[in-house]
Amino acid sequence: MHKILRLILPFLWYTTTLAQTPAVNHSLVPVGLRCDLLAFSDYQSVNGYPVPSQWNKTAFEQTQSVHLLSKMPAFSWEIASKGENIMQQAYRLLVADNPDSLAANKGTIWDSGKIRASASTAVDYKGPALEEQKCYYWKVKVWDTSGEESPYSKPVVFYTGKTLVDYQTVRYPLAKTDTYPKTMRQGTGLVFADFGKDAFGQLKLTLACHTEDDTVLVHFGEALTSDGRINRQPGGTIRYRNYRLPLKQGIHTYQIRFHPDKRNTGSTAVLMPDYIGEVLPFRYIELEGYAGKLTKENVVRSVVNYPFNDEAAFFESSDSVLNKIWELCKYSVKATTFAGVYVDGDRERIPYEADAYINQLCHYAVDKEYSLARYSHEYLIKHATWPTEWILQSVLMATNDYLYTGDLRSARKYYADLKAKTLTALEEANGLISTTTGKQHTDFLRSIHFNGEALKDIVDWPHSGILGLGKDDVGETDGFVFTDYNAVVNAYYYKALRGMAELSKALGYQQEASDYGRKAERVYQVFQKQFFDPKQKIYRDGIGTNHASLHTNMFALAFELVPEKYKSTVLAFVRSRGLACSVYGSQFLMDAIYNADDGDYGLSLLTDTAQRSWYNMIREGSTITMEAWGNQYKPNQDWNHVWGAVPANIIPRKLMGVEPLKPGWDHFQIKPQIGNLQYARIKVPTIKGAIEVDCQQSDSQFFIEAKIPANTKADLWIPAKQVKGKIKVQVNGKQQAANAVNGWIKLLALGSGNYQIAVAN
Known part of the structure; x- marks a missing residue:
């Protein structure tokens, strides 16, 4: 009997204990862990080429790697379950200073305990002060609403920098990827190579030489002539360059060293980091004077861009033109990240708010990446540019940043700057703002971090009579009439006030949220009174003019300034003007059209093949979106300008209709x-x-x-x-x-x- 009990009792103890232990649901396990928005906080590379990450201080210090700079980082994760109605009820997060402790489920630095909350984005670290230049390891588990518990996630490491601050955005190092020509042609003394797509990069050639004084002329270009050669005079800022390459006897690999361009390496330009070196956008090369034979492996283009996941987003439809537009625009987002901050293409390499706003929305739509958009937005807060509306776009970008990430730390740090960038200092007694009524004093310009003489209203770009356009050329403003009180500027003002009301409320500044809300409501009412034409039932460009442009009406629709009863007449006017705006203006035109539920018209513009269309960029030979609809519309245009990539965000946000309603996609x-x-x-x-x-x-x-x-x-x-x-x-x-x-x-x-x-x- 005792022998039987000795056998049975351990079994009874085991089964009883097992019954009392909550079941672990492996489908709930957290994945996609992020620290300070970065999915790969252990990212390490050498001279731009990623290397296997080693989780120790030496590896982080001896490579180009991610160094977190915030004293209180924020953590995010996803829940892997594909089940129905799965909601997080609680989480427990561990941070340790060594991997063994973390493996033993010991948070030697911080153990959050079981926190009853659904938050899985931007969860603030609340442990003791982190030390500088040290590795930390973390993981998280969750419980769902039925009480089921997940296993802990896989561990993640992050490394802290030399100086920690309250908050600072960090970025990945730039990455290099070696690519080879898609096609090559070789003739007598001439080699032509086509890499298939334009890209910012460098070139390595492995060439053979049998004498001591051979020289090869290497041509680089973005565009071709009608006979299939690189265009030596492409016009505008479409790139062409050539370099003379002296050869050494034998077989050697040569790196072409690009000379800096005076215009895009000036005092306000973003410079390439030393570990990357100078780059040039090119798709084609020609080797003139080379008598040897080459394989594709002898011709290597090292492409430079911010780390990018090509498989994060996907789109396909029954319309082949639309599919080509999507691929053009998606690739444009990746290709134009070469500087590690959003810039206006290769001509100047300067960040501008309008470019960055469109780039931000596009980048969110094609990759699960938020750090570059945030860094670019924060850069522009301190490096403001001259157009009035573009200052206001800083507030719009801050609102998008919070909506897409659920992380308020950036808005909190730059709150005072964002308040200034609402431009309430320019508000007149009628509730509208103006840049021409004498309020642009020095203190105001300093508050928005603008170093020029004064802001100027832009509406769209370029205007007629500038940048090589003649006085009879209409430009891209649809004949907009500028007055002291500009309807487009004040539409932006309304949108910015609404954004600041939302941010203020989220930050806990209830009185300021109420104040901004009241200001927005007043602008809405004044906008109707001062700009609405009751006879035509559309909006005029400003006080003192009867002219109505596409821009005034599309911005009113895009920013929800049109009462429901007048949407049909405003939309009809918008449709009557077609694409009478630039590729920049098309962002707001497309927002307006889809906000008015006119998807048929929206699709017709996306798939149009006329000269003013996205397809025309492909037809003219570009594989990155252009700065204008075509070469004829902007004489100094370039072929690598991401503000032309609007469909990259319009297709997901509007045509497919996938948009966040609450911060962090809750x-x-x-x-x-x-x-x-x-x-x-x-x-x-x-x-x-x-x-x-x-x-x-x-x-x-x-x-x-x-x-x-x-x-x-x-x-x-x-x-x-x-x-x-x-x-x-x-x-x-x-x-x-x-x-x-x-x-x-x-x-x-x-x-x-x-x-x-x-x-x-």
Whole structure:
């Protein structure tokens, strides 16, 4: 009997203990861990080439690597589960100063304990002060709303810099990738190579020489002539250069050393770091005077860009032109990160707010990357440029930054600067702002960090009569009439005030949030009174003129200044003007069109093949978006300007309708407006995980499949233009009743999981 008890009791103890131990749900395990928004805080490279990361101080110090600079970093993670209605209820985060302690589940530096919260983005470190130049290791586990517990995530390391501050954005080092020609042609004394796409990079050649005095002339270019040679006089700022390369006897590998360009290496330009060296945008090379034979492996272009995940985003549709536009614009975002900060292309390499605003939205849409957008935004806060509206865009960028990351630390640090950049100092008694009424005093300009004489209203760029445009050339402003009170400027003012109200509230500044809200409401009312033309039911350019431009009306629609009852007349006017704006202005034109639920017109512009179109950039030979619709529209234009890449964000945000509603993507919407496309499918990267949407339609049915990440909720808008009132919708094979209102069926606050929804047309 005792022998039997000795055998049974351990079993009873084990099974009883097991029953009392909460089950660990491996599908909940946190993934995609980020420290200070960086997914790879252990990133290490040598001279631009990534190397295997070693988790020790020596490796971090002897490579180009990530050094965190904030005393109180912030942590983010995703939840891997693809289950239904998975929401985080609590988390526990450990930080240790050695990997062995962390492996033993000991937070020797900080153990958060079990924190009951759904927050999984921008969770602040709350342990003791971190030491400088030291490795720290962390991991996290979560519980869902049913109480199920996840395993701990895989560990992650970060390294602190020499000097720690309260908060500072960090970036990755720039990366190099060696590429080879897609095609090569060799003739007598001439080698032509095409790398397939334009890129900022350098060139290495492995050449053979049988004498002591051979010389090769190397040509670099972005454009070709009609006979397939590199264009030596491409015009504008389209690049062409040549270098004479003396050869040594034998077989040697040569690195072409590019000479700095005076214009893009001046005092206000962003310079290339020493570990990378100077770069040039080129797609084609020609070797003139080389008699040997070359393989593609002998011709190496070292492409430079910010680390980029080509697989983070995906889009495909039934329209081949739209697919080409997407690929052009997505690649443009990657290619133009070569400087480690958003710049205006190769001509000047200077950051501008307008470029950065568009670049920010595009970068969010094509990669799960936030540090470069944040760094560029913060750079521009201290290095303001001259257009009035572009100062106001700093506030718009700060609002986007918080909305997409859920991280308020940047807004908190730069709050005083953002307040100044709302330009309330220029507000007159009528509630509108003006740059021409004598308020641009020295203290004001200093407060916005502008070193010039005065701000000037821009509306769009270029204006007629400048940059090689004749007086009869209309420029890109659609004949906008500038007055003391500019409707476009004040539309921006309204948008900035609304953004500051949101940021102030999130930061806990309730009185200032209320003040900004009241100011915004006043601007809204004055905007209607001063700029609205009740006869035409559209908006005028300013006080004192009856002229109405595309720009005034598209900005009013884009920034939600148009009352519902007048949206149809304003939209009709916008449609009548076509693409009478620049590639920069097209950002707000497309926002306006889709905000007015006119996806048919939006798609027609995205897929247009006329001269003023994104397709024209491809037709003229560029593989990175241009600074203008074509060479004829801006005489000094370049072929590597990301502010022309607007479809990279419009396709995900508006055509597919995937946009955050609450900070950190806690709640978002899917509102597809796919026009007459037979199908369109997309993967949108977010800080909570990828959102996937697949739309298909026929004459009889609209079908949508949506994959919603864990720890989020989504509002799903389903187009139902042919039906009104009650309608049956099939959700995951089950029929349910829904209401069709204004052409939409809304399914609100859907939890995570995979949804398949069909609506009969």
